[in-house]
Amino acid sequence: ETKAWPATGGSRSHSHAITLTHPDRVFWPDTGLTKLGLADYYADIADWILPHIAARPLALVRCPSGTDKACFFQKHSWNAMSSLVHCQSVAGDEVLFVEDLDGLLALVQSGVLEIHPWGSTLRDIERPDRITMDLDPAEDVPWSVLIEAAFEVRERLRHVRLESFVKTTGGKGLHVVTPLKPKAGWDETKAFAQSLAEDMAGDSPDRYVATMAKRARKGRIFIDYLRNGRGATAVAAYSTRARSGASVSTPLAWDELSASIRPNHFTVDNLPTRLAHMKTDPWADLGRADLGRADQVLPESQKL
Numbered sequence: 001e002t003k004a005w006p007a008t009g010g011s012r013s014h015s016h017a018i019t020l021t022h023p024d025r026v027f028w029p030d031t032g033l034t035k036l037g038l039a040d041y042y043a044d045i046a047d048w049i050l051p052h053i054a055a056r057p058l059a060l061v062r063c064p065s066g067t068d069k070a071c072f073f074q075k076h077s078w079n080a081m082s083s084l085v086h087c088q089s090v091a092g093d094e095v096l097f098v099e100d101l102d103g104l105l106a107l108v109q110s111g112v113l114e115i116h117p118w119g120s121t122l123r124d125i126e127r128p129d130r131i132t133m134d135l136d137p138a139e140d141v142p143w144s145v146l147i148e149a150a151f152e153v154r155e156r157l158r159h160v161r162l163e164s165f166v167k168t169t170g171g172k173g174l175h176v177v178t179p180l181k182p183k184a185g186w187d188e189t190k191a192f193a194q195s196l197a198e199d200m201a202g203d204s205p206d207r208y209v210a211t212m213a214k215r216a217r218k219g220r221i222f223i224d225y226l227r228n229g230r231g232a233t234a235v236a237a238y239s240t241r242a243r244s245g246a247s248v249s250t251p252l253a254w255d256e257l258s259a260s261i262r263p264n265h266f267t268v269d270n271l272p273t274r275l276a277h278m279k280t281d282p283w284a285d286l287g288r289a290d291l292g293r294a295d296q297v298l299p300e301s302q303k304l
């Protein structure tokens, strides 16, 4: 069973329709969301997600038979991969990328339920243009404490004249994202993120840890700086998660961080309505080269 999508042609601005096989296949059994429903979601919000995924190396979480069957993390091309998903050789290694809505829909056709970009673009692959601080709470950490942690990351970044933006992960935590002018290399950027995490853990050892070891984390938040090494990824803003509820990683304004919005609050069901009614994009400034008060480059001194 196949279906040319969308059936009506309609208002899509790209050049040709994707053929979706098994459009009625249920990807999220708990919500009933199908492959066609996922394609509709991405077509609807394409302008929001594309700036975060287009022309960046991607790692993909594929679940061809849905979230309750096998899922795997894929960084390289596969048999029968659509020609709308592109490959490029980077220092002897192959990276995957898409450029537009067609490429995004080709990912849906291949059962991609999560999209994880690098923190750099193909134009300047060795110099990251964003930092992602990934806040990973242990089970018993109150939500209010996680919010405080996100604000503390923001304050410490501001202290070195870096502006930052927050999003839910669609899972358990929050991501604080800082745009950078692509100047520093990966090693320098990761070292900066690590020193930020270590400073926080050093100042509040009862709240934060900066090491991966699981047993060190009880009752604490792991300030996961490891998203910032070469080849590391973090889930894209507006990507769905292969988790219950078809949750979506969702950019927020800082003043939206509150008890009522949990990390899995926004979903394929309720996010399009939020975006349709939003007066200003909480992340509008992230893409602007001139953020007004800061040049968005790593500081000379790494004291945070």
Ligand code: ATP
Residues within 6 Å of the ligand: 059, 073, 116, 134, 135, 136, 169, 170, 171, 172, 173, 174, 224, 232, 233, 234, 235, 263
């Ligand atoms: P949460 O809020 O639940 O922590 P998260 O997306 O931050 O959600 P993490 O487990 O903290 O989840 O981060 C895992 C990150 O590591 C992913 O976002 C992904 O980009 C990256 N990653 C690297 N290798 C893998 C892999 N094999 N499987 C899954 N994720 C991987």
Ligand code: MN
Residues within 6 Å of the ligand: 134, 135, 136, 169, 173, 174, 224
């Ligand atoms: Mn996380």
Ligand code: MN
Residues within 6 Å of the ligand: 134, 136, 224
């Ligand atoms: Mn993590």
